[in-house]
Amino acid sequence: MDPSIDTDGDLILGAFFPLYYMKPEAARTHLSFLMQPEYKVEADRWLWKNYQYVLAFYFAIQEINQDPRLLPNKSLGFQLYNALASEQYTLWSALYWLTGDHSMIPNYSCQTQSKSVVVLAGTSSVFSAGIATILELYKIPQLTYGPFDSTLNDKKQFPSLYQMATSDSSLVHAMISLLLHFGWTWVGLLVSDDVKGEQFNQAIQAEMVKRGICLAFAFKLHETRTMYEKLRPISFIRSAFPLQMCISCTGKIPGLNTFLKTVNPSHYPDDFYFRELWFHFFRCLPVGSVCGQTAVCPPNVSFEFSPGHIDMLTVSDSSYLVYNAVYAVAHALHRMFLEKVEMGFPEDAAQPLILPWQLHPLLKTTQFTNNAGDHVSLHKATPRQAHYDIHNIVNFPAGLQIMVNIGKFSSGSGRDQSLVIREDMIEWPVAFKETPTSVCSQSCGPGSRKMPEEGRAVCCYTCVSCAEGEISNQTDAEQCIQCPEQKYPNTERTHCLPKLVTFLAFEDFLGMALACMALVLTLLTVMVLGIFVKHQHTPIVKANNHTLSYMLLISLLLCFLCSFLFIGRPNTATCLLRQITFALVFTLAVSAVLAKTITVVLAFKAMKPGRTMRRLLVSGAPNAVIPICFLIQLTLCGIWLATSPPFVDADAHSEHGHIILLCNEGSITAFYCVLGFLGSLALGTFTVAFLARKLPDTFNEAKFLTFSMLVFCSVWVTFLPVYQSTKGKVMVAVEVFSILASGVGLLGCIFVPKCYIILIKPEKNSLKSFRKKVGPKRV
Template sequence: MVNKSQKLKDQDFGFTCSFVLGAVQTPVEKDYYNQALNVLVNSFLRKTHFINPQGDKVIMKQRVLLKEDYDIFHFWNLSQRLGIKVKIGKFSPYFPHGRHLHLYGDMIELATGSRKMPSSVCSADCGPGFRRFWKEGMSVCCFVCSPCPENEISNETNMDQCVNCPYYQYANIEHNKCIQKDVTFLSYEDQMGMVLALIAFCFSAFTTVVLWVFVKHHDTPIVRANNRLLSYVLLMSLMFCFLCSFFFIGHPNKATCVLQQITFGIVFTVAVSTILAKTITVVLAFKVTDPGRRLRNFLLSGAPNYIIPICSLIQCILCAIWLAVSPPFVDIDAHSEHGHIIIVCNKGSVSVFYCVLGYLACLALGSFTVAFFAKNLPDTFNEAKFLTFSMLVFCSVWVTFLPVYHSTKGKVMVAVEIFSILASSAGMLGCIFVPKIYIILIRPDINSIQKVRKK
């Protein structure tokens, strides 16, 4: 039993124990502070001597091995002549290592008369939004506060670890609360989506007008010179190229995700293969001079027109493989834009997607090569030069598309793909048909049989 005859007053000892325990907030801290108090009590007991109730003098030498249990008491002074001795803890060498001292915190009253444990004066508390950690060489009651990393929070005081926010939430600026992310996609209400939809509608309407002009003036030399049927097929395929952009705008679902990629691959294959057929027709028309040659029969039979269904069939097979292996599906992008969950269409099998683009690129390169060699052939309405420029624009757009597409994310990635579709389609429409529309509507004097016979 420890009494007032000791050199260290019990109130000072109680205050010291209470002070150390005041910093205890978590089980980890309690272990640290129990170890500290264990050292303190050992030092206190070994330097103390007193008379036990049997009248024996007890001297606690520093090197004497402790084998006894000790109760720790504290005197509560209720008045000048009245006090109560209260057991506030126990010290035993038989307790687990580092936990020899056990104090009853709710029974300790400080010298100030309050039972509230004081906080540590070594380090201030780490509030919400921060985590604490210990550096090497620091005392057990000292720590450092560090802000939570990105998208992690701490909503309590003196947390050792920050907590990650779920993928559908993000951390606020103070990093003490997770906030629900906004679901977004490239919609018609979005300014970027609205502009792209308006451009696609205007180009498709202009293509319809061009088709109507060609049908109305189908007997004029400039329309007949380069195979009217192929011109009609090319104009309709370009119109569908513009319209397929609408599959990329709006809330994605399983149907639109499949249609936007399949439609894009097929209609562009029809357009490019039509240009290839028109280019081959121009070349054969100048190479065939002998009426008895087989090439003349090949040209008159309309065999070049079969290039379109053959090339389109190959692309359809690739698209069917795409759908069978791993079709496009609806996916979410929770990392591209802070505070937003973007609903996008995942390509599914990326390898098949690039096979579709690669096949389309081969057709475009073949059309450009044939048209380039035929661009200087003499003729009144030779469109090989215009076909060459159209394929040059087409190839330039899609070569630029790949690096830009992979360097963007979220809605911008979808917008880049729509812009590439519109730009390449507009390039073919402008290079091939705008000069002809100019002659049909503005210079009808050039578009006459007499003028052609003179040339």
């Protein structure tokens, strides 16, 4: 196999394309400089897809040679070589092109007249840098059609090298956008083992960190045979990665598609690569080809019917750059010939002989618009918007594969970047019924948050439920959100719901029950008061100072009525009145009981010789206890209101899902001072009544007073711990119930027995009965 393909022309373009790999044994034999190299090489593995570079090269030269305006009366020829990323093989190929002879003697050329002007080389940075070192010795321009590499852009090291690709960091963003579109955050990375691969590796890993994508593994792959050897132990990647995609630049070459559908090896009989490719695809050769015993292909055979796993009709980004590179040379040559004519040297313009170094000033400033309408420039240009096509490798029956365009990506700044994917066109592997996942940990649903696992990547985490009072309303939340005080989380902890405002309302069963009890007791007290007023002249009413009985009944009536201040929606007025009214009316009631108890004691003492007790009893001195106690409590309440009065408050924490409206006591010290005085008064009254319980009073009232104060004190002693342990409207209900229960104790124990005698046993309500009852005790 001859290592080169030559086509004559007025000007020659050297081109190096990676078309096959050599067997290691053959490479060692042919690349040794200690012996004469053989001229035949053996291909170990063909890179059939890369032959599209050659076809784009052919098409560009054909268009230029047929264009009467670009290079009139001149033609472009070429010398085509295989490119292999090996220092020895690169040197061999470069020397062969320079000398034009198989002897490859440095600085010797068998060509009488040099027609070579530029070299197109380099899908990889390794090969471009290797051949540039040799070409720089002769100042021969080199145009690379591989991805942009910043190291090759160093004009001090590579002054004769021009990159057709522009600096473009958008590929990283395109790949990141693709991963995020499908939610793949746990991925592996394969990069070429060169400077370009390392730059891309660093760039994409930095972007992955920013966007929350984690790296499962990373491998560097060589571009030579070792690349495929290294792939074997990780061949699971292809089956594990469900979407076989490629992302390319979206350059379009008008007319190339038609060219590819009509071209065949008979058009380029010297191109043995073309024959090998055609035979590999179709097991035949076209009419007119040097085929020997090979079968002749039918007339309709073309690249349109190439095997599905090799799509020759979809233009790759490197093919597009090859096409532009040939045109860049043609435009530079056009300007050179035009300048010679303008300078008055038409005979020089007619001579096609050009020294390669003469093209450098022109190539540096070359810019044009190609047939696709795209702007092409070889000098440093501002970054332009990049467009990428996204292809899915679709499997067809009989093992055929074809790349189907499923979307595109357009670069921009910030949010201007856009990714469009037509998911209905994606063919997932048979094992997947829906879009596959690639995550280290499953997503945390709403109502939970991610908790990183120590020592692992950020994509590996556990899901924990949001704490009490917090929510998360999105998937994979980093933190939960605290609900405002006026709201509370729903059961799933995904939304904050408005809390219900609650209080001890009349409409509630509890409030209604307490209100009915208070109303019944109020009416009952009124009835008792009416009975006492009606029978005020009877002995049982007149006994023990009926004025105190009226005052006690009125105070109990007010006690039952004040319970209504505790029921209903709290407001400023009710908050100010409820505790103050409660304290004052109960002070009035308890002090009236105390006065009645003292009256009993004085009445007993007045029966004994001596006038002091009788004067106190007659003067109504026991009644003075009531205003004194009332004024003391009134003073305490006044201090309370003056310093820190009660106010309307809201409790948003005690009861889940509710905001409790309540009355804040303001000064807790003042509140307990008021209760303390009332408690002390009640305890003192109970003590006096207990000591006087066996005195022979009228209708035995001392025992009733003692028992009533026992009930009163028991109720309020029980009230304190229960009141402190409850919250919300239950706490208010406890206080209302205690008010009613203590009032019932006083009303029932003191007045029910007397009403019983007045209404049921009227015969006992007489002076005669009274005398019989107390008579024996005086003996």
